[in-house]
Amino acid sequence: xxxxxxxxxxxxxxxxxxxxxxxxxxxxxxxxxxxxxxxxxxxxxxxxxxxxxxxxxxxxxxxxxxxxxxxxxxxxxxxxxxxxxxxxxxxxxxxxxxxxxxxxxxxxxxxxxxxxxxxxxxxxxxxxxxxxxxxxxxxxxxxxxxxxxxxxxxxxxxxxxxxxxxxxxxxxxxxxxxxxxxxxxxxxxxxxxxxxxxxxxxxxxxxxxxxxxxxxxxxxxxxxxxxxxxxxxxxxxxxxxxxxxxxxxxxxxxxxxxxxxxxxxxxxxxxxxxxxxxxxxxxxxxxxxxxxxxxxxxxxxxxxxxxxxxxxxxxxxxxxxxxxxxxxxxxxxxxxxxxxxxxxxxxxxxxxxxxxxxxxxxxxxxxxxxxxxxxxxxxxxxxxxxxxxxxxxxxxxxxxxxxxxxxxxxxx
Amino acid sequence: xxxxxxxxxxxxxxxxxxxxxxxxxxxxxxxxxxxxxxxxxxxxxxxxxxxxxxxxxxxxxxxxxxxxxxxxxxxxxxxxxxxxxxxxxxxxxxxxxxxxxxxxxxxxxxxxxxxxxxxxxxxxxxxxxxxxxxxxxxxxxxxxxxxxxxxxxxxxxxxxxxxxxxxxxxxxxxxxxxxxxxxxxxxxxxxxxxxxxxxxxxxxxxxxxxxxxxxxxxxxxxxxxxxxxxxxxxxxxxxxxxxxxxxxxxxxxxxxx
Numbered sequence: 001x002x003x004x005x006x007x008x009x010x011x012x013x014x015x016x017x018x019x020x021x022x023x024x025x026x027x028x029x030x031x032x033x034x035x036x037x038x039x040x041x042x043x044x045x046x047x048x049x050x051x052x053x054x055x056x057x058x059x060x061x062x063x064x065x066x067x068x069x070x071x072x073x074x075x076x077x078x079x080x081x082x083x084x085x086x087x088x089x090x091x092x093x094x095x096x097x098x099x100x101x102x103x104x105x106x107x108x109x110x111x112x113x114x115x116x117x118x119x120x121x122x123x124x125x126x127x128x129x130x131x132x133x134x135x136x137x138x139x140x141x142x143x144x145x146x147x148x149x150x151x152x153x154x155x156x157x158x159x160x161x162x163x164x165x166x167x168x169x170x171x172x173x174x175x176x177x178x179x180x181x182x183x184x185x186x187x188x189x190x191x192x193x194x195x196x197x198x199x200x201x202x203x204x205x206x207x208x209x210x211x212x213x214x215x216x217x218x219x220x221x222x223x224x225x226x227x228x229x230x231x232x233x234x235x236x237x238x239x240x241x242x243x244x245x246x247x248x249x250x251x252x253x254x255x256x257x258x259x260x261x262x263x264x265x266x267x268x269x270x271x272x273x274x275x276x277x278x279x280x281x282x283x284x285x286x287x288x289x290x291x292x293x294x295x296x297x298x299x300x301x302x303x304x305x306x307x308x309x310x311x312x313x314x315x316x317x318x319x320x321x322x323x324x325x326x327x328x329x330x331x332x333x334x335x336x337x338x339x340x341x342x343x344x345x346x347x348x349x350x351x352x353x354x355x356x357x358x359x360x361x362x363x364x365x366x367x368x369x370x371x372x373x374x375x376x377x378x379x380x381x382x383x384x385x386x387x388x389x390x391x392x393x394x395x396x397x398x399x400x401x402x403x404x405x406x407x408x409x410x411x412x
Numbered sequence: 413x414x415x416x417x418x419x420x421x422x423x424x425x426x427x428x429x430x431x432x433x434x435x436x437x438x439x440x441x442x443x444x445x446x447x448x449x450x451x452x453x454x455x456x457x458x459x460x461x462x463x464x465x466x467x468x469x470x471x472x473x474x475x476x477x478x479x480x481x482x483x484x485x486x487x488x489x490x491x492x493x494x495x496x497x498x499x500x501x502x503x504x505x506x507x508x509x510x511x512x513x514x515x516x517x518x519x520x521x522x523x524x525x526x527x528x529x530x531x532x533x534x535x536x537x538x539x540x541x542x543x544x545x546x547x548x549x550x551x552x553x554x555x556x557x558x559x560x561x562x563x564x565x566x567x568x569x570x571x572x573x574x575x576x577x578x579x580x581x582x583x584x585x586x587x588x589x590x591x592x593x594x595x596x597x598x599x600x601x602x603x604x605x606x607x608x609x610x611x612x613x614x615x616x617x618x619x620x621x622x623x624x625x626x627x628x629x630x631x632x633x634x635x636x637x638x639x640x641x642x643x644x645x646x647x648x649x650x651x652x653x654x655x656x657x658x659x660x661x662x663x664x665x666x667x668x669x
Contacts, residue, residue, distance in 0.1 A: 367615065374530070380530075383532075385535050397477055398516075398533070401477070401490050401491070401492070401533070402533060404490045405490040405491075405492035405493060405528070405531060408489065408490060408492070408493045408528070409493070409527070409528045409529070409530075409531075
């Protein structure tokens with residue numbers, strides 16, 4: 001047996017995204033640098049996924065994302081054990097599974113990378129949810145480090161002038177906080193350069209996502225879930241810019257060469273909410289077996305969704321407004337407008353909504369959104385109930401029946 | 413053309429054999445431990461009853477939770493599509509189906525051709541399903557077949573507030589100890605099932621006329637409670653429990669063209 005060469009399916013090989021290896025290399029280097037930051041004399045800050053990381057980069061602080069870590073825990077299928085550990089500690093099962101997994105890792109040094117590096121301070125922006133406030137307070141107590149909270153008011157119709165002033169004032173306070181923590185002044189020229197790189201990275205990421213508007217799509221939302229990591233963790237760096245250029249070019253080449261991620265792509269679907277990290281392969285194969293391709297999603301486009309609001313020459317003030325305007329910090333009416341644009345851009349045949357037990361702000365209102373989409377656009381929609389990290393909330397046969405039945409309704 | 417549909421549910425396995433749109437026979441058996449064997453057993457038994465050789469079937473469609481375990485089936489199609497086709501076959505006017513089976517309750521809206529327009533299913537919980545009623549009947553020491561009739565005798569349905577099957581059972585036991593009548597408790601149980609399912613139905617949007625299918629459709633108490641909640645009359649065919657299998661048999665006909 002040992003002498004037999006492994007025969008690879010050339011069709012499958014052709015569809016593999018080449019840049020993946022580069023991406024893995026970048027992420028490995030990033031985590032090694034983060035874990036050895038102390039030895040290198042650098043400071044580490046934990047920050048929420050929707051937080052303004054650009055200021056940390058400009059101050060030469062290594063940003064670490066418990067949410068990205070949570071996604072890694074989920075993808076490594078380590079979520080259940082860690083969530084159970086947090087429950088043993090007394091945390092409710094109703095608490096977000098990213099928070100539970102991360103809190104458990106803090107005390108056990110468990111998870112795929114043996115826990116995150118200890119933070120020197122914490123930055124929490126509540127534009128993504130309210131859970132992060134308590135989660136970061138827990139971390140601040142556990143590590144006994146300072147916590148900066150950036151409060152972004154929820155947008156019902158638009159951000160009022162006083163609300164704008166409120167977030168802008170906090171941004172200046174954020175800079176003061178960083179100067180105090182780092183013991184040095186902010187270099188505004190450097191900040192300007194980071195802002196430019198951040199906006200460029202966002203534009204490139206959007207260009208990558210846009211390639212899936214092509215029929216057939218060169219990549220799927222499942223690929224976007226994977227490649228998203230850099231726009232979260234290394235936004236504002238040259239590394240992210242260079243990588244997304246490479247990825248965009250590869251996607252464009254795939255379009256030229258007629259390489260589709262889903263062979264025989266017949267149905268195009270849009271995904272809503274976070275991925276089911278421990279089941280991306282199963283879900284991808286399930287949809288693929290129906291010749292269906294998830295061509296876009298509301299989640300990975302949430303970062304670049306605000307880029308047009310940012311003026312890189314006035315990042316401090318426009319960035320504050322942009323950060324307040326992210327997809328889940330807005331009303332259902334505004335979400336519907338974004339959804340409509342995505343539905344049109346990717347020309348989809350249906351919408352698949354993941355009702356995510358963990359993510360309340362994302363999942364709350366999904367039934368209303370579903371109704372609006374079905375009524376206004378007459379677009380078939382499917383809701384599946386699961387969780388992004390806690391596999392105990394995933395019932396395979398029930399989800400399989402829902403997906404199969406949904407696909408049967410789409411087929412002529 | 414003779415075709416069969418096999419519907420492997422969590423509690424029962426159903427089969428139907430059709431000859432060009434005419435029902436030759438139907439059969440219901442317990443699924444038991446082995447869903448693979450159940451598919452074979454139910455079709456063999458039905459074939460014996462109607463004096464035919466299962467090998468003479470032109471096509472077989474399997475449906476239900478065990479659909480992918482019926483290896484000899486021509487194709488597997490979900491019970492949602494099959495119930496739509498089955499109900500349309502039994503009455504082409506039907507636009508809305510409430511199917512309550514062993515572990516699932518589903519609501520399905522169909523168009524004038526019997527195609528599924530929208531559907532919803534209960535989430536990961538057995539409340540509002542046949543299994544829920546079974547557990548309650550056991551707690552009350554009532555034969556499941558008589559459950560529906562006794563329900564209709566309840567004058568003041570007791571309030572069952574828990575949506576969890578296990579907790580609802582404790583509630584029932586506490587009602588018994590308080591001296592509440594069996595009829596009122598049973599009526600309350602049916603009200604609770606109807607509340608769960610009607611919420612699901614309203615989410616999808618009820619369009620009349622409505623048909624109820626699945627094993628629980630044989631329970632008159634459940635049908636009446638749902639009619640009350642939805643303020644509409646509900647049709648129940650004599651083939652309610654085998655409706656999914658009938659739909660599968662019709663779809664099997666399309667497989668051979």
